[in-house]
Amino acid sequence: MTGLTDDVGFLLTRASGLVVRATNTALADLGLRVRQYSVLTLADDSSDGISQRDLAEVLGLDPSQVVALVDELAAAELVERRPSPTDRRQRLVAATANGVRLRRRADTAAAAGVQRQLGDLTAEEQQTLRGLLQRVVAGPDDVGEETRRAG
Amino acid sequence: MTGLTDDVGFLLTRASGLVVRATNTALADLGLRVRQYSVLTLADDSSDGISQRDLAEVLGLDPSQVVALVDELAAAELVERRPSPTDRRQRLVAATANGVRLRRRADTAAAAGVQRQLGDLTAEEQQTLRGLLQRVVAGPDDVGEETRRAG
DNA sequence: TATTGTTATACTCTATAACTATA
């Protein structure tokens, strides 16, 4: 008696699609998509910039995808690549002054987009959802994210 | 102090990506991807077949995407398009005997794939997650799915 | 030898527009 609409995997995909659409719509006026917004946020939140490898790790993307995302943001002068003082292979991605300003506006817009889709859930329910999703993202204890990617 | 990893929208995208990957891997041996599996399931669960419009509605896809999915499943003889007895525009998608058999095996494989990623959550927690996601998918009361698509 | 970033390529998914046949 468990149909597709009771399948957590299906529901996750469906909910994600709806929220991404709502967020992309909300960010469109700022010239951002949700993926770029994520990179901008992580760059801004890092004090001295974040390596592209770390970006890929946090976002769950292949490093080659990060190259294109950073290229786009750099072309718009929202982030810049700085040489790492400790490892000449690395390039630390940091937000520019323009990027920081846009990021603040994007925070508001993105949050509104998400809320549009999560509107029925109370703050407490959203907190519960957040906690459960964080554990799903953390993955099974015995097969962590790094192990999986490396394997 | 709320970083990206506290953003429900981001977590939803990230969790969805992980679960879809795990499920696609689990279904690969059967020659199915998660999208096709969803269509097969809905076709099999309907007694006399489901219209492509209804498939699109439930899956949150554009009707044109459903055409390609059904084409693939029909080419593999897992589903077939039957004429609707009541509306000659409609074509009802129903599972073939082969489709029903494969679907049963796919159920097991897909469930294992999802569990591999949700393994840390208890059955009760998964039930909680299911309920919350269903409400997210249902969307805000004042702006339902159908209204949004039509608008 | 292994890692960081990069380029290249192919495939899947998403988003629109337009068309046909039926209603």
Added chain:
DNA sequence: TATAGTTATAGAGTATAACAATA
């Protein structure tokens, strides 16, 4: 006039492989 299915197309996202520079 509106709806079900279809075709076509372009853009975004995903998955691999291989390479240069550096560790």
